[in-house]
Amino acid sequence: MGVREAAAGEVGEPTTTRRAGADEARALRWRWRTASLAAGWSYPADWPLDEVDQVCAAVVGTADPGPALHRLGGARAEGGASLAETLVDLAALHAVVEGSADSAGIVSPNVDAVPSPMLRATALGWGDVLSRQAASTSVDNPLTGLATGAYLRARLREVYAEARTAGRQDYLLVLVALDLDRTSGWSRVVAMTLLADALREVFDAGQTIASIGPSLAAVLVKKDERLHRTVGNLRLLTADRLAVDPHVAPTGPAEVWVEELPATYEQAAELVTGSGR
Structure with missing residues (x-):
């Protein structure tokens, strides 16, 4: 009773x-x-x-x-x-x-x-x-733990300085996008957090991984013959992570593509800023 x-x-x-x-x-x-x-x-x-x-x-x-x-x-x-x-x-x-x-x-x-x-x-x-x-001067996104777009632009400035010295560009960008229009509220935060976890697991050798928009992340990586396989692994791992929750799953599958860096730092910074809008 x-x-x-x-x-x-x-x-x-x-x-x-x-x-x-x-x-x-x-x-x-x-x-x-x-x-x-x-x-x-x-x-x-x-x-x-x-x-x-x-x-x-x-x-x-x-x-x-x-x-x-x-x-x-x-x-x-x-x-x-x-x-x-x-x-x-x-x-x-x-x-x-x-x-x-x-x-x-x-x-x-x-x-x-x-x-x-x-x-x-x-x-x-x-x-x-x-x-x-969250503070606007933070170098990390407080929700995902990824670097901010501002930090990525700072790293790109260093990469272009290195390229001028070496006479060649050894880096490129891997961009990953989710469709957050298919969900709302907390599910958007969880989806990007799951994507961040997948990115850190796949790119675990000190690459710069940044959140450059509400639904978009970028990875600054060195050119590598294994990159195609790495991108494939990212697609599979992201799909597995997003499938955990039916509220989050509709944000996938993740769109993953590779961007060659443009000729100048200014163009690269505009690419990052424009992609994140």
Whole structure:
């Protein structure tokens, strides 16, 4: 019998019910923390938050956990946690709640298994805080972690100076675009974040990867005979990442193409600026 169903004379039952709920929330919090740390949470001392307790209370009770997850996402962003780490933490909560443990009793968080409403609420909370913190002078896009268009133009200036000295141009641009008109709201942010993750995985040798528009990213790469295969791998990996969520999948398939750098830096800067509009 719940608190609302308690008979008028049963004074002790609501107290007992509340105590049981609090005990259940504490137990969930402990299991969640254990699973999150095992999954690689970077700083154990930073994990406990009031927002964690609010999420636990909502999950074990009858309240919609969405608002609590939104606040948790914001708190994680304020604490310096990346979106990837925040979502792995969320996946640990989901795995614990669902009892997703292997034969040895080990919980294995899987972000792809987390329901979209939970992902949406947490990612929105994280993104809202990062949007407020964003500074126009930042060299990184705070949502995707990619370099800004301004930073890419600075790198291009260096590349053209190098080309004048060497007598040849060794670089080109790989451009990647998503169709964000096919979705809206938080899904656009998530789509670009997933694209950023795919770009960093494929181009992991120090290349400059920049966000140059709401739906467009660019990679400054050296000319390489393996580039054709690399571009193919990017298409496949991006498709896999976008397929995770039906709200995000319509933004793909990603359009990927290679641009030779024009003759002058000024033309290259205009190419970057114009492509991002």
